[in-house]
Amino acid sequence: MPELPEVETVVRAIRPALINRQICAFWYDWEMVFNHVPARMIEDQIMQQEILGVSRRAKYIVIQLTHDYLVIHLKMTGRLYVCPAEEIHDADKWVHFKLGLNDGNELRFSDPRKFGKVYLMTTLESLEAKLGPEPLEDAFSLEIFLERIKGYKRKIKPLLLDQGFIAGVGNIYADEALNRAHIHPERLANTLNPEELENLYLMIRQVLQDGIAYEGASVSWYRKPDGTKGESQNHFYAYNQEGKPCRFCGHPIEKIRVAQRGTHYCPHCQI
DNA sequence: CGGACAACCTGGCGGC
């Protein structure tokens, strides 16, 4: 669930509390959160480093340190928040990784499903190598989109979910973009006409931008770092809207499976 | 290239 808008919301919320702080404590209770890298190695490396920046790339949270990058992926149920070390937070029971900061605050990473991961990188090359363009950046023009989609014969929805094609789109916003562009999720990419492609390009950007404005979608586990819900789920056209009338034609939204993923669409106007 | 599927995990929920 944390997709581009949710991760962007988290980054914006925690950035002010992290910038220019120094790491002075390290705690974990589940070593696999570091993805097979020994916790001691990470601890030794990052201790005393300063946080120079907090940003987002695709669905990754990138914390730039003096010499390295701490890269965090929330997967489905991860939460990240900063609070005073003595403060109790309702997601604390699933915290698997914590950093103490030199102002008395802590950065906590909580994840009941234990899918989320923390990576230590000296460069971002390995990330960049597998990720497509950021859909909201100016550089992601219609021309670039048309150029990139050329040659793909896959179904359009799984292509939108492919992080190497476009970065940051997940199950929710893929369904939303396809509904607004009136495109069936199983249409093969190479059968979309120029008008449909332009519409899809615009709708991808629109649903992501709206998602950020609504501070993300609290469908199940996602919460903002302050613990409150985002508003995006109150503005869905298709996702989780089975049986409800399509905003465009009134026909009930249906749920099917496409590439093993729950998919919500309007069988009447998404063709 | 594309697709299917398992694996990673656990809370929440429907069914009985």
Add this chain to the structure above:
DNA sequence: TGCCGCCAGGTTGTCC
């Protein structure tokens, strides 16, 4: 009430 089994979904890896 309590137990069972299934579902949720981002990413990686394997296999056909």
